[in-house]
Amino acid sequence: MDHTTKTQKILVIDDEESYRQIISMTLQMTGYEVLEATNGLDGLAAAKMHHPDLILCDVNMPKMDGHALLAALRNEQEFAGIPFVFLTGNAGPGDLRKGMQAGADDYLTKPFSAEELINAVATRITKKRTIQKYFESQFDDIRSNIALSLPHEFRTPLNGILGFSQILAEEEDVAPEEVRQIGSMINKSGKRLHHLLENLVLFGQLQLWRTDAAKTSALRKERSGRVGDTLQAIIDDLMVKHERPGSIISTFAEAEARISAQYLGKIVEEVTDNALKFSDRGTTVSVDAVANGTTLTITVRDAGRGMTEEQVGRISGFQQFERGYYEQQGAGLGLALTRALTEIHDGTLSIVSEKNLGTTVTIALPSNP
Known part of the structure; x- marks a missing residue:
């Protein structure tokens, strides 16, 4: 794990407490700073307050679902460039297409392994750094x-x-x-x-x-x-x-x-x-x-x-x-x-x-x- 990941801030948004805790613990053990939210509305507020380097977000949630949250972020220039990865148990072709058209960067299908999670996060953060350097x-x-x-x-x-x-x-x-x-x-x-x-x-x-x-x-x-x-x-x-x-x-x-x-x-x-x-x-x-x-x-x-x-x-x-x-x-x-x-x-x-x-x-x- 590169030491620079300690400064990377990940926002995890999921209404299932067990998944949210497992994801947060895995990322914290890898060296990331982790923020949590239990629904899309709270997630939107957290994103605007903390400006995370990446967002991991469930699709189906109360108050505001993942697609609505993504649309809200992409419509604001200040937050439109934050890498956004969907977490879902229903990643059919239609769901993937809808998410990608809305501006999602990636999908993780539940259940996923710790290795898959870490690789997905590292890939997106590396891509973001590459774009910034360019x-x-x-x-x-x-x-x-x-x-x-x-x-x-x-x-x-x-x-x-x-x-x-x-x-x-x-x-x-x-x-x-x-x-x-x-x-x-x-x-x-x-x-x-x-x-x-x-x-x-x-x-x-x-x-x-x-x-x-x-x-x-x-x-x-x-x-x-x-x-x-x-x-x-x-x-x-x-x-x-x-x-x-x-x-x-x-x-x-x-x-x-x-x-x-x-x-x-x-x-x-x-x-x-x-x-x-x-x-x-x-x-x-x-x-x-x-x-x-x-x-x-x-x-x-x-x-x-x-x-x-x-x-x-x-x-x-x-x-x-x-x-x-x-x-x-x-x-x-x-x-x-x-x-x-x-x-x-x-x-x-x-x-x-x-x-x-x-x-x-x-x-x-x-x-x-």
């Missing part, structure tokens, strides 16, 4: 890259806004045509700053939502509407933004994805924006959305400068490559944001890239057949 490393990476990229990314558009507005404020004889040009430049800098701030906020929210089962479930219930209706306007706007008319060739299936139109649009906007940003004028970018059964596959291809395998593997928030050789705008959030949005909607993202030959980004999302 997010800590991600935030460390983000903090490190923020220090390098954000000062430049905020300063550049702000300098543009301040500099051009100062000209308007101090110069008396600015020609009308110059005023229009300056106003356009201020507007462009403002939009760049606004886009950066929006992406920063969304990226931070996604890091929190990953551990919020209720929020994740709600996101996956959204529907995009017809893909073409959602994406065509975004494609048109990007060609205007980059002053590359006709540079995007697109085909869209008659389908809808299990994601909101807003976030589907965000995914395609970020990936396609990168494709245009890092490819030369005169080349084309293709954006294709193909439906196959219950999967919508979106593929974005460019013939740009590409990335090495190492660079693809290092994609994360605020990570840019070869900035010393290429002037580029943005905090390096595009692909990281796209990956986070895709994964929280139960999708996958893959990148195939070859240096100086181009990049293909493939996003697979659940769809309605």
Whole structure:
């Protein structure tokens, strides 16, 4: 038994005193701190008061059953990430499915041995630690890259806004045509700053939502509407933004994805924006959305400068490559944001890239057949 388990707090909720005492004694002898409750209502109060590291809960109990307790915890962000293991004597396929759909992490079927109990608890606590370490490393990476990229990314558009507005404020004889040009430049800098701030906020929210089962479930219930209706306007706007008319060739299936139109649009906007940003004028970018059964596959291809395998593997928030050789705008959030949005909607993202030959980004999302 690792000594770190002495700090782990387990909440046992069961109305059968004999089972509850046996479980508590077994865990205490193994080194855990144990809290007890005799029904779901008291268990909910104990969970909120003590913030346990794991909950072992019977299904059928007075006042509030296990499923209702689990739903109550998963609906509150502060407690949604606590590992939850059901204890039951009736673990049929229907019961298992109902519990897992509600967000349970595991099932223990009564009667179970002390070894089965200890292994189940250790497995769930180890998994929780692994997830925590992963997010800590991600935030460390983000903090490190923020220090390098954000000062430049905020300063550049702000300098543009301040500099051009100062000209308007101090110069008396600015020609009308110059005023229009300056106003356009201020507007462009403002939009760049606004886009950066929006992406920063969304990226931070996604890091929190990953551990919020209720929020994740709600996101996956959204529907995009017809893909073409959602994406065509975004494609048109990007060609205007980059002053590359006709540079995007697109085909869209008659389908809808299990994601909101807003976030589907965000995914395609970020990936396609990168494709245009890092490819030369005169080349084309293709954006294709193909439906196959219950999967919508979106593929974005460019013939740009590409990335090495190492660079693809290092994609994360605020990570840019070869900035010393290429002037580029943005905090390096595009692909990281796209990956986070895709994964929280139960999708996958893959990148195939070859240096100086181009990049293909493939996003697979659940769809309605």
